[in-house]
Every structure is written in structure tokens, then in C-alpha cells.
Amino acid sequence: MATIRGKVIDSETDLTIPFVAVDLYKGDPRTGILVSEKHTDERGEFVFRDVEPGEYTIVVRSPIHNPVIHKLIIKPDQRVIELEIKTVKIHLR
Amino acid sequence: MISALQETGIQLQKGKTALLIAPYMDRVTSVSSIVERALIDYLQSEGMTVLTLEGEEATYENLEKILKPPLEHGFQMADLIVYTGHGLDDAWLGQQPKERPLLTADEAGLLHDSIVVAISCNTLKYLGNVAVTKKARAYLGFTDLVLCPITDELVADRNYKADFIRTFMHPIVTLVQGRTVADAVKEFQDLCYYYADMYGTKRFLLWEFHAFAMIHNANNFSYAGRPDVRL
Numbered sequence: 001m002a003t004i005r006g007k008v009i010d011s012e013t014d015l016t017i018p019f020v021a022v023d024l025y026k027g028d029p030r031t032g033i034l035v036s037e038k039h040t041d042e043r044g045e046f047v048f049r050d051v052e053p054g055e056y057t058i059v060v061r062s063p064i065h066n067p068v069i070h071k072l073i074i075k076p077d078q079r080v081i082e083l084e085i086k087t088v089k090i091h092l093r
Numbered sequence: 094m095i096s097a098l099q100e101t102g103i104q105l106q107k108g109k110t111a112l113l114i115a116p117y118m119d120r121v122t123s124v125s126s127i128v129e130r131a132l133i134d135y136l137q138s139e140g141m142t143v144l145t146l147e148g149e150e151a152t153y154e155n156l157e158k159i160l161k162p163p164l165e166h167g168f169q170m171a172d173l174i175v176y177t178g179h180g181l182d183d184a185w186l187g188q189q190p191k192e193r194p195l196l197t198a199d200e201a202g203l204l205h206d207s208i209v210v211a212i213s214c215n216t217l218k219y220l221g222n223v224a225v226t227k228k229a230r231a232y233l234g235f236t237d238l239v240l241c242p243i244t245d246e247l248v249a250d251r252n253y254k255a256d257f258i259r260t261f262m263h264p265i266v267t268l269v270q271g272r273t274v275a276d277a278v279k280e281f282q283d284l285c286y287y288y289a290d291m292y293g294t295k296r297f298l299l300w301e302f303h304a305f306a307m308i309h310n311a312n313n314f315s316y317a318g319r320p321d322v323r324l
Contacts, residue, residue: 012119030298059299066243067302088120090306091238092179093214 002074004048006083008040008060016044017087020062024048029057029069053078058085066090105271106324107140112159112171112207114195116151116178116188121241124254125177125212128261132175135262139269144171151178151188153195160203169206173324175265180213180234183220196220204229208268208324210277212261214238221317231274231318233264239313240306244299251297260284260310268324275320285311 004024008017020040025032035056038046053076060068065087074081113136115129116122129147136143146155163170178195179186187195196203201224209224209232211217217234224232241261244253263284264277272280289307292300 030296061302063305064238064240067299069248069298088243090121090240090242091214092121092125092177092212092241093181093238 001050001052002078002081004051004056004058004072004074004081004083005045006047006058006085007043007045008068008085008087009044010065010088011086012088016040017062017065018042018044020044020060020065022046023059023061024051025057025059027055027057029059032057058083060085060087062087064089064091104140106136106172106269108142109140109172109324110142110144110170111136111173111175112144112146114146114151114156114174114176114178114185114187115148116186116195117148118188120243122178124241124243124258125261127258128177128212129175131258131262132265135266136173136269141173141269149188151195153187153193153200156195156203157200164203164205171207173265173268174204174207174209175212176209177212177261180211180216180220182215182218183223185211185213185216185220198223201229202227204232206230208274208322209233210265210268211235212239217315217317225317229318231316231322233274233277233314233316235310235313236315237309237313240309242303242306244303249298251292251295251300251303253297253299253303256288256303257306257310260288260307264314271323273320274316274318274322278314278316281314282311 024036058070115126117126183198184194185196204224211234221232246252267277267280285307289304292304
């Protein structure tokens, strides 16, 4: 079992983004299984624990940032996966 | 009448002038400025003269240079003014917002006698209404955030970015076709709803977010001024 630790970052400011939705799917988000739904904490960080080996997709959603799809493969010998997921604001203000 | 004229190839807006203003300093304005680029060719093909203030040119000083001298002689240089860029309730932010906004409500008299389309957050809350009280013919804009996603076919199985660019062009195309301000708003909203419905039907990757953004934009686009104004 592995732990996925990550942070969501605004690539234009390099600041982390708190309280955005982070969904973990086994396989493709359209056809796969939603494994877990989380939000980034106040530091823009998220954790998924006890993730089995396999192919996964992380989808990051926020009302004012571009959504992000991040695919990853967890191998049987992996224990911790560290991610930085970058997005940008998409409003004209 | 209008469609009959178009079939004969007569250019409805021949002799009219458009001023297109498109700052770009980040990802979202790099997308919104594509609207302006695409409009240049379209408006010229319709017989209009096109003036532009792009990127670093999108400053108050340059805007004033184009619009103020003719206004002092009693006429407006631009029949149509299109702004694509960041905005607030009371300002177009332009290229150098930390130094000075491109246009504030106090300067809305520069829009006198123009039809204005602002693809920009929130400016119809205040600036648009002030512009109309200072005799802009009409002001089409947004009363909330404008969402301009950058998702393309490299990320998803739909080039959403291109769809949003098309919706932002649509009110201007409607006006150039000789239709009214009210028609232009309705056409924009209908196109946004069409895409939102289509995303839901086809279930593209990330369709929920982009359908939400389309509906959000549609529901917050409106106009100040009379509904029957035409270019």
C-alpha cells in the first residue's frame, strides 16, 4: 500500500492553493472507480493513504482554476509518492 | 432583409471603425487575446477599419491618444470598442494595472457614442452603467467573474478553450450582422447553453466543470443601454 502526498500550486504565483477538490480515480475518470475525494488543506496539501498498486488519475477541481488531470502508476514496491500539481486561475480579473 | 443583404455580399458595416483592446500578461489573457486576433480578420472582411491596442500598447495613454482628440472635435473614432482583459466593477485593468488602470469609470466619457463589448470580469456592475450615462450607445459585459478555461485537446478529449473563444466572439459577430444589442446578448447565452448541453450529452472528460463555466458566463452576461441599439 502506498501514500500519495501532494500539493496544488498556482503556476503563475508559485503559491499553494487551499481548499480545492482533489479526486482519486482508479483508471480513467470517465470509466474508472472514484477511490477517494479530498480537499487540499489550508497549506494547499492533500494526502491519500493506503492506495493499492495500479493506474490512477487525480483530478483537481476549483471554481476559478483550470481543472487538472494527473495520471500516475503506483508500483507494488512504492510506499510514498510525492506530487506537485500546477494550475492557473482562469477568470478575467 | 439582413440575410438577403448578406447573400448579395453587401458589407453591412462598411466604413465603420472598431477599436480592439487586448492586454496579455498571464495565461488567461493569452487565451482571451485570441478573441481579439480572430476579430481583426473578421471585422476587416466585413469592411470595417480596425484599430488595435495589443499587449504593452493597452494603456490609458494610448487609449486617450486614439479617442480623445476626435471627441474634442465632436465625433467618436470607434463605432465599436471591444475590450478583452482583466476588469473590476469600475475599471478595465489593461496591461499595467499596478501603475494605472487602462480605463476607470471617471474616464468612461471616452466611450461616448460607441457600442462597447467588454469580455472582462464584473465591469457591467458599475463601469458599464456609468459609460451609458456618459452617452455610450450601449455596453455589453459581465456582472460577475468571466471564466475562460485553457483546457484543450492536449489535456481532454475536447478543445474547450476553442469553444469559449467562439462564445466570446459571438456577440460581436451578431452586432456586425446588423442585429441588436439584446440579440447579441441572447445569441451569446444561447451558444453557451448549447455547449453546456452538448458537453453533458457527450460526457467529454471534465465536462461538468466546463458546462458549469459556460452556464456561469451565460447567466452573467447582459447590457446597459437600450435593447434595440444596432451598430
